[in-house]
Amino acid sequence: MRRRNLALVLGTVAAHSPLSRADVAGRIGLTRAAVSSLADELIVRGALTEAEAVSSGGRVGRPGRVLAVSDRGPAGLGLEIGVTHLAACVADLRGEPRVWRRVERSNAGRPAGQVLAEAAALAAEAEAEAAALGLRVEGRVLAVPGVVSNERRGLVERAPNLGWHAVGLADHWPDPDTVPDPDNEANLGALAEYWHAERVMETFVHVSGAAGIGAALVIDGRLFRGARGFAGELGHIPVHPDGAPCACGSRGCLEQYAGDAAVLREAGLTRHGDPVALLAERAGAGHAPTLRALDRAGRSLGLALTAAIDLIDPDGLVIGGAYAELAEWLLPSVRAELAARVTVRPWASEAVRASALGRRGPVLGAALMTVRRLVADPTRLSSS
Numbered sequence: 001m002r003r004r005n006l007a008l009v010l011g012t013v014a015a016h017s018p019l020s021r022a023d024v025a026g027r028i029g030l031t032r033a034a035v036s037s038l039a040d041e042l043i044v045r046g047a048l049t050e051a052e053a054v055s056s057g058g059r060v061g062r063p064g065r066v067l068a069v070s071d072r073g074p075a076g077l078g079l080e081i082g083v084t085h086l087a088a089c090v091a092d093l094r095g096e097p098r099v100w101r102r103v104e105r106s107n108a109g110r111p112a113g114q115v116l117a118e119a120a121a122l123a124a125e126a127e128a129e130a131a132a133l134g135l136r137v138e139g140r141v142l143a144v145p146g147v148v149s150n151e152r153r154g155l156v157e158r159a160p161n162l163g164w165h166a167v168g169l170a171d172h173w174p175d176p177d178t179v180p181d182p183d184n185e186a187n188l189g190a191l192a193e194y195w196h197a198e199r200v201m202e203t204f205v206h207v208s209g210a211a212g213i214g215a216a217l218v219i220d221g222r223l224f225r226g227a228r229g230f231a232g233e234l235g236h237i238p239v240h241p242d243g244a245p246c247a248c249g250s251r252g253c254l255e256q257y258a259g260d261a262a263v264l265r266e267a268g269l270t271r272h273g274d275p276v277a278l279l280a281e282r283a284g285a286g287h288a289p290t291l292r293a294l295d296r297a298g299r300s301l302g303l304a305l306t307a308a309i310d311l312i313d314p315d316g317l318v319i320g321g322a323y324a325e326l327a328e329w330l331l332p333s334v335r336a337e338l339a340a341r342v343t344v345r346p347w348a349s350e351a352v353r354a355s356a357l358g359r360r361g362p363v364l365g366a367a368l369m370t371v372r373r374l375v376a377d378p379t380r381l382s383s384s
């Protein structure tokens with residue numbers, strides 16, 4: 001009961017701060033004395049701060065004290081291992097990102113232990129910078145472009161674009177006290193979008209693409225992972241029944257038409273460095289074969305997303321991750337395809353948009369995972 005009430009007070013201040021103790025009591029229907037005791041505990045645990053209210057011009061009387069979620073103390077660390085980069089982010093309890101780190105590095109095909117040791121070094125740097133800001137990391141989550149076991153914690157079942165198969169993080173992480181929990185990058189990108197979007201959608205599909213194309217489903221404000229954690233494998237939805245063979249063993253998968261390798265090939269470009277940045281640069285310069293290749297990729301993406309819309313009836317679709325940088329060229333054909341094919345329900349073309357977070361989404365989502373857990377259960381917070 002106390003755990004639930006702590007979460008209620010913290011959640012109320014997070015959503016509506018600044019609030020006085022009396023304001024909080026009024027909003028959640030507990031007594032002023034009960035709220036005060038809960039607020040005191042949250043202050044001791046470093047989750048809330050209390051300060052004199054800034055007087056709002058002309059009001060007569062004693063200024064009150066107001067509660068706010070702390071921008072120091074408890075924080076979440078997010079990490080990401082991508083095919084061509086490593087990233088780290090620390091978010092405070094308000095959900096605000098305070099530390100960002102990103103290094104370009106080719107991780108495909110390298111030993112998992114080596115990549116994880118480098119990620120651990122980047123994590124240590126980010127934690128040191130956070131500590132200098134007065135932040136204390138209380139949980140660590142790692143975004144990976146792969147499937148994470150629903151049953152066995154800490155196991156990346158497969159991440160084909162990294163060349164990983166059954167990698168247990170604890171077997172490779174240098175410090176047993178800081179081993180992160182892995183999660184799928186598309187899921188984490190969707191979570192960041194849910195937290196930070198200007199216009200919140202409760203049910204949406206978040207598509208993130210690069211080497212592979214992943215989707216995450218947020219349904220009624222919750223991530224839908226599927227029975228075994230495989231939900232959202234949009235890249236392997238067939239868009240041409242007898243089309244090109246795919247690495248997954250099937251044929252005509254979306255990835256063969258809208259994955260970055262396919263788009264580069266279609267555009268007649270040779271991969272060097274970051275393929276998405278190269279495509280954006282060529283498209284921005286008006287390179288006709290690149291524009292045609294992106295148009296074709298957008299149509300295939302629209303075709304695959306028609307199935308998702310008809311199946312789950314979302315409020316909208318978000319193109320996130322690196323592909324957000326290609327949105328300018330992908331969105332017109334995605335929208336045209338959907339306008340032509342989604343006919344059994346009303347569908348506005350504005351319901352498809354690009355994520356403002358872009359490449360930062362998954363690593364921010366990884367940091368927010370811990371923040372969300374702490375806000376939902378403040379008894380997890382260590383006393384400061």
Ligand SMILES: [Zn+2]
Nearest residue numbers: 236246248253
């Ligand atoms: Zn496939």
